[in-house]
Amino acid sequence: MFKQKKQRESKEINAGSMADIAFLLLIFFLVTTTINAEKGIRVKLPPFVPEPVSEDINDRNVLSIKINKLNQVLVEGKSSNVMALREMTKEFIMNPDNRQDMPSQPTSAIVSIQNDRATSYEVYIQAYNEIKGAYNELWDEMAREKYGHEYETLPKDMKQKIQDQIPLVISEAEPTEY
Amino acid sequence: MSKFKRKKKKDEVRISTASLPDIVFMLLFFFMVVTVIRQKEIMVKIHLPQATEVTKLEDPRKTDHIYIGPPRNTRQQNAAAVIQINDKFVKKERVAASIAKDKGETVALQVDKGVTMGVVTDVKLEMRKAERLKVHYIAHQENRE
Numbered sequence: 001m002f003k004q005k006k007q008r009e010s011k012e013i014n015a016g017s018m019a020d021i022a023f024l025l026l027i028f029f030l031v032t033t034t035i036n037a038e039k040g041i042r043v044k045l046p047p048f049v050p051e052p053v054s055e056d057i058n059d060r061n062v063l064s065i066k067i068n069k070l071n072q073v074l075v076e077g078k079s080s081n082v083m084a085l086r087e088m089t090k091e092f093i094m095n096p097d098n099r100q101d102m103p104s105q106p107t108s109a110i111v112s113i114q115n116d117r118a119t120s121y122e123v124y125i126q127a128y129n130e131i132k133g134a135y136n137e138l139w140d141e142m143a144r145e146k147y148g149h150e151y152e153t154l155p156k157d158m159k160q161k162i163q164d165q166i167p168l169v170i171s172e173a174e175p176t177e178y
Numbered sequence: 179m180s181k182f183k184r185k186k187k188k189d190e191v192r193i194s195t196a197s198l199p200d201i202v203f204m205l206l207f208f209f210m211v212v213t214v215i216r217q218k219e220i221m222v223k224i225h226l227p228q229a230t231e232v233t234k235l236e237d238p239r240k241t242d243h244i245y246i247g248p249p250r251n252t253r254q255q256n257a258a259a260v261i262q263i264n265d266k267f268v269k270k271e272r273v274a275a276s277i278a279k280d281k282g283e284t285v286a287l288q289v290d291k292g293v294t295m296g297v298v299t300d301v302k303l304e305m306r307k308a309e310r311l312k313v314h315y316i317a318h319q320e321n322r323e
Binding site for chain 1 (some may be wrong): 198199202203206209210213227229230231232233234235239242259266274286287289290291292293294296298299300302303305306307309312313314315316317318321
């Protein structure tokens with residue numbers, strides 16, 4: 001009789017400290033946690049080829065952007081500034097006035113960016129951001145026109161269709177060195 | 179009669195704490211899931227640039243981080259930029275070797291905005307050699323308008 005009772009008692013585990021243990025773990029994760037997800041500009045680099053082949057591309061299809069060591073911007077041979085790049089890129093890609101020095105269709109447009117080794121990273125990122133922003137705005141405009149929704153909310157295959165019509169082509173030339 | 183009433187009041191005051199562990203566990207699991215443990219000490223000074231066209235990292239756990247900036251432990255002004263990969267300093271020429279594994283995964287580039295493009299270009303070339311082609315230029319979200 002007595003023995004049986006003892007066994008039954010020992011099966012019980014005191015769960016009173018469970019909350020304390022959980023709190024301890026909770027506080028640990030609270031301290032080590034970093035919820036703020038890092039954000040950045042997504043870029044796909046071209047694969048490495050030992051000797052780059054130079055392709056012959058019609059000059060009207062290339063928007064050449066150059067940034068020198070003093071962080072001055074040159075667009076198609078004319079001096080400009082970083083903040084004007086977005087509008088210029090958009091106009092260049094779509095070519096609304098059918099100009100002869102701009103691509104006949106968006107699929108053949110290429111944005112070429114060349115910087116100096118002494119260009120500051122901040123200006124380079126600003127320029128890249130504006131070009132990317134130009135494409136994003138064009139995609140968004142097309143998405144609204146075709147599907148009536150924002151580009152970001154579209155499913156993948158529709159995004160792909162838009163990207164096929166306005167492909168993102170940013171070419172980065174070897175930096176100059178002065 | 180008054181005796182009974184008093185007893186009832188006392189009973190109502192007690193709150194059961196039996197569900198407290200459950201609540202705490204729920205919070206705990208939430209934080210365990212969203213957590214990204216900060217295991218790297220950043221040894222370079224970085225002031226990130228600002229950009230508008232930023233997207234979140236797809237999988238922060240799987241990305242490698244490359245930090246480029248002037249070293250933290252120097253008083254020298256305009257110290258040359260150094261490269262830190264994950265948790266140690268790496269020479270320019272060794273970048274490809276130290277990130278060659280995990281092909282295809284994203285590389286997050288955290289670069290100080292004062293750094294010149296020469297270093298960044300060299301690192302980019304190394305990444306192309308190592309076939310790490312997905313790059314995120316980490317930047318602060320900038321809100322215009």
